Amino acid sequence: MTAVLENPATESPKPEAGAVSTFDVTLRVRRYNPESEHGEESVWDEFTVTAHGTDRVLDALHKIKWEQDGSLTFRRSCAHGVCGSDAMRINGRNRLACKTLLKDVNPDKPITVEPIKGLPVIKDLVVDMEPFFASYREIMPFLITSGNEPSRERLQSAEDRERFDDTTKCILCAACTSSCPVFWTDGQYFGPAAIVNAHRFIFDSRDEGATQRLEILNDKEGVWRCRTTFNCTEACPRGIEVTKAIQEVKRAMITRAF
């Protein structure tokens, strides 16, 4: 038996199947002033574009760049929430432009789009990620082992894998670090992202570098500068419980010291 539409003739006239409603949305974008050294000076530009109900903030930015102002500059690579290139401050919160639907950030009012805070602005929405990656490199984000390399995989139980599963999800978009008020002050704090990636190895049963990593993070600018404001957890587009991970690293340090 084949399925048929019930009373196809009596249906009231509807928009074409699959049609998506469109609306006008205004974006207030923070533009860089090339005369200032780190983009401290800036101007707000407003753009109005027609968007679909399924469009994301990134689609609106694309539309602006392609149709209105080609000089608008922002980063994006995969455009699907995996590469972590397009973290920006949308309506005052750090989000990935490619994962934020316009309809979720109240398109009735102008949507503000700014570069993420605490990192030097290179142009418009593009920031210098070097401070962020410098502290990432410092925590040695690679497997450290001793002895001979095994001839087969390093096996691990499901429970051992589960221990650090949450922190393996990080895509290094810097949404957490640039949402941290302690990082904003002078940029010397390691930042949540570096600690999350240290956590990923500290609690890995195959890794033997935990002591070194704890030593590195036991810095004046390390985990002890965390004030547990939970901004990072709220900002993480991958839903990592960042503050919890930082607290677990703190606990590991305390149990090691006493």
Add this chain to the structure above:
Amino acid sequence: MATTQPGSTAPAVIAEPRSPYARRKTTRGNFELYSWVFMRASGVLLLVLIFGHLFVNLMVGEGVHAIDFGFVAGKWASPFWQIWDLLMLWLAMFHGTNGVRTIINDYAQRDATRGVLKVLLYLAFTIVVVLGTLVIFTFDPCPAGAPADLLPSICSAN
């Protein structure tokens, strides 16, 4: 390679457009760890000490009306209350100073500002702790030669 066009000079070295990022040298050590643990431990102790102090001074016996020079002198005649108050003073001062030090670290953006604020903080800490400790151990309710109308009643009993 000498590929410069005739008439043009060698290109001048262009200065770095922005100051490059420099992470300061590492400041590893257990200081921040101990200070973090101290804040929690002293906080719990201070809860007991302060509420004990408030209860004994304000609730027991005649309560708040009993407080005068004599009452304080009576308490400090016993080593128990001397130690209690000394502990309270020192813990509160270390706890508070460490808290303000943290706030200065978090909010002062320039090293010079940070330095000045911390010097003021440590100066205030030293003055209060030294003065307070001195008072706890040398408190005399009836200083010799003081006008009699300013002294508490217990002094005239002698």
